Amino acid sequence: MIFKRKPKAAALGTALTELEEGVAARDGGRTGQAFDAVFQALRSAQDSDLVQAGPRLAALLPGFPPTGPRPTLATAAGFCVERGADPLACAGPILDAVHQDLRDALEFARRLAAAGAEPPEPDEANIDDALLTLLGGEPQHATRLALAWCAVEEWQAPALAVLCRSAEVRRRHAAALLPACRDLAALGHHDLKCLAYALALLDDEPVVVLHRPTGRGFELRIGAVADNFQLHTLLAHVLVGGGHLPGAAPSAESVRLATDPAPARGGSGAVATGAFELLAPNGDRIWNEGLPDDIPVVEGRRLLVLDTPAYRRSWNADRFFPLLPGTAELTRVLSADETRSWFARTTFAPGGGPAS
Incomplete structure (x- = not known):
């Protein structure tokens, strides 16, 4: 106030x-x-x-x-x-x-x-x-x-x-x-x-997400996600919690703090844990401290690659803007051909290391 x-x-x-x-x-x-x-x-x-x-x-x-x-x-x-x-x-x-x-x-x-x-x-x-x-x-x-x-x-x-x-x-x-x-x-x-x-907030923004270890691809739509800490939690909630990727889903409390329309009141003390390494198509790291706006646009779509985390990360689960609940919706699972086509636009080979 x-x-x-x-x-x-x-x-x-x-x-x-x-x-x-x-x-x-x-x-x-x-x-x-x-x-x-x-x-x-x-x-x-x-x-x-x-x-x-x-x-x-x-x-x-x-x-x-x-x-x-x-x-x-x-x-x-x-x-x-x-x-x-x-x-x-x-x-x-x-x-x-x-x-x-x-x-x-x-x-x-x-x-x-x-x-x-x-x-x-x-x-x-x-x-x-x-x-x-x-x-x-x-x-x-x-x-x-x-x-x-x-x-x-x-x-x-x-x-x-x-x-x-x-x-x-x-x-x-x-x-x-x-x-x-x-x-x-x-x-x-x-x-x-x-x-x-x-x-820099993105609203109703489509994002193509590729998971290098499994070679799977997804299209999501995100909105009002203030930073990549919040995005990371939402990606894990939708993809791991939704049964599409292996790993540990984020806690219910960290998801609530990222998405609940009711504004948070003060610090919760809740901790979120990272499930992925966030990478740009060229292999550069996209930092949790950064913004979804940092995800590069490739042929009209933001393109994000997820990899196995290099080390365990955790952070405070409170969102940056208390008034803004973030959203992330899985709009579709990409076909194998689509996924291969998107991987071809990156330096990664699905299920392996960098593309040759």
């Missing part, structure tokens, strides 16, 4: 109308007062009021002052989504703003690099006239870039509020944001792991 509820506040609808009018009039003083009133009202509003308020708050983002507390406004909209507002109705303005700040933060780093300077730690205390001069260009735009660099992690909470509650939101928005998120994270100044994982 983003905000704690408190007993007394002004009516949310009234405060929100005042904020909308202040933003429309570009009246900074009126906007600031209404902004504070909205946040007071959020703490005591009924869920039915928050359902209506979420899209209205999100809709203010495009017109909100670019150097104002936009992530905080988005967080308010995200709080309403947590309490029942439609994530799809709120997602466009929130994720467009996230995308803009990711790009602005990257532009901030690019300009400093062109000036021969390293970017500072993302703290507004580091923004001064000397830094803005290094950035060059119009001062207000330079300020916006610097503020984006400092505030980009604050966008994760509202972004996750909509991304983790709607596959349609992910389908519409995630692919456009993911490259910028990863590029910024690679600079090493921001912790954007949660946002990157949410943007």
